[in-house]
Amino acid sequence: MPVISAPQAFNQDDLYVDLEGIFEHPLFLKCEGFNFAGSIKLKAATEMVEAAERDGRLTPDSILVESSSGNLGVALSMIAANKGYRFVCVTDSRCNLATRMMMEALGSQVHIVTEPDPVGGLLGARIGHVHELCESDDRYVWLNQYANPSNGTAHYRRTAPAIARQFPDLEVLFVGAGTTGTLMGCARYFREWHRPVRIVAVDAIGSVTFGGAPGRRMIPGLGTSRRPPLLDESYVDDVVRVAEADTVRACHRLARRGFLFGGSTGTVVSGAMAWLARQEERELTAVAIAPDLGERYLETIYQTAWVEDLYGDDVLDSVPDSRPLSIPSQAA
Template sequence: MSVLDAVGNTPLIRLTRVTAGIDAAVHLKAEFLNPGGSVKDRAALSMVDAAEATGELRPGGVIVEGTSGNTGIGLAMIAAQRGYRALVVVPDKSSGEKLAALRAYGAEVIVTTGGVTREDPRHVSQIAARLAAETPGGWLAGQYDNPANPGAHYATTGPEIWRQTGGRVTHFVAGVGTGGTISGAGAYLRETGAVTVVGADPENSVYGGGDGSPYYVESIGHYVHPDTTEDVWPQSYDPKVADRIERVGDRESIEMTRRLAREEGILVGASTGTAVVAALRVARELGPDGLVVVLAPDSGRAYLSKYFDDGWLRRTGFPAPAVPGPLIGDGPVRPAVLAPITGRAGDLPAGPGVALLLLPRTQRAGTGPAPGDVAGSVPLGGAAAADTPLAALAEPAPPTAGVHEPVADALARTPADARWLAVLTDGRITGVIARADYFR
């Protein structure tokens, strides 16, 4: 028996406190108990087994993948056990804990810029494909389009849920990332019994009808850069499997993630928080005969520096335990002036103040743009001619400060020469502050 024999057969855990007032039973499929710490161990093993069977991956070969972290960890674990090298490309938004885990397994980690178009040579998928092609013995796992990804869940996850519930499961809820889990397990459960399949998706993700703008929950949803030429969905995702999609905001997801740790004793990532919020919505519609199974993709140990860190919450504008003020939101916060970077100086209002320049075709939620949408800034009230392109006047985008962050902390960690700070509320820019207002 090897460590790979421990992949799968994860338990169901009944939620008992966050479900207060709900008649239906809600059980968590504890995928964080896989040996690599996530549901992605299943897909990783399935993809490697399939590639070995076809000869695409040969002894002494190199496993290459682009990933937010979890699939790479699963592949690195398998590579270590079976004697392969692992090259893993991750975006810079992935948690430090995931990068450390990858390196602990011996993987070679390439960190690249996140939030770029799929066509950009810096994109995770572009770098991974190039490395696989250039590396002798290289094999690209390609989880987004590899049929062995949903195949793993059709063969294992779905049957386990059916067996563990004695066929009584009525609803299956899972987040949508590559789409492999919900497509595979959902298809099996729908074919085997009258099971309703529900996708859980970040509010801004395009899977559920969002605008594709950035969000803060890792390893779930589908982001679309505003300059993307063509929005390509993963072949691993079959949208027809889900009977409905529940959209969940970042704040709800993060708050539920923290509640699960403190009320249920279950330490999971924020994508589980997203899925549990969706599952509780579903469960509230059901009577005592309802049995909801919600999939928990990974462990919260991969996010201790993010969702469970009070300082991170304050810096990004999410609610956190109270601290002595004054807080950023207590001071003179000014409305954010937004302008397209393709505009002209004459389009700006008179000063004083600063305009935040947005990427072309940026779509914004009603709460304001995400920091990644801002391409630069221009002081208002300048002397430039009206027809001067804003791009020619652009200064760097201002640093950000959370609305619940102590002023002293925000000013201490941002450059002293930054005249303006963009204020974040729930991760979105809702205003600006002038450093001069705090040093008179």
């Protein structure tokens, strides 16, 4: 029986969903949303805060500040509340309402940026606001998830070894690309492993992470409007880019089988299935990482009017209904 005194001490790290019965190809989905922060970002947040404490950057009167599209903000809000730090999350208008309310419920301040930077977009505007706060008061400590090596270290130490324990014959790993902390941490671990593993990064169309053309992105989580400093493409074997409409379809397809996942998961699953469909070899032992669950997306991805307004009235027409139940007949 787990007994904890700090919320960050608990994380279910060994839960997988077998997607073969829902999609066309075998794929094991590693579920990272079963902790008190509700996402994989708990690992990075914990590692970055603890590293800052060891280095002496964080003191009792420090004010944590971070730019986040949502999930890291929730994780840092939770840790800050537990440890007694003040925390300011700088986000933008794409951040889900439920996510903002969670951060505020945990005692954090949420600053919402609405005007994009002419060059760096909303992300650039968020980072600019973080710099302004740090220049205004030396108590602010910016962990900088975009360049902080502890972001990747968390997944090198925890996420990748957990996958390796469960799948000693792993051949392909699909990882969504945001800050690329998860991607780089896992890729570096498997580069040193006893057997080769293909690392496939999944990105959103409209993201510039891997050199794509910038474009509108309405679903927070994956993708960036500037190249992440943590990214080293030499560790990535392939990149799959996913349209947001396909993200929505994958989320609804999972939901119609009882699995409510977040937008980043829908992107990763859609990209993984597209990549697997192009392979002519035998079936591969493949794992994809699901960063979060779907409750925070009820007003967006799972809200019909929101989806149809952004992606068209027919965006969900191709999503298959769930398999009909077989109800045994009762004896007369």
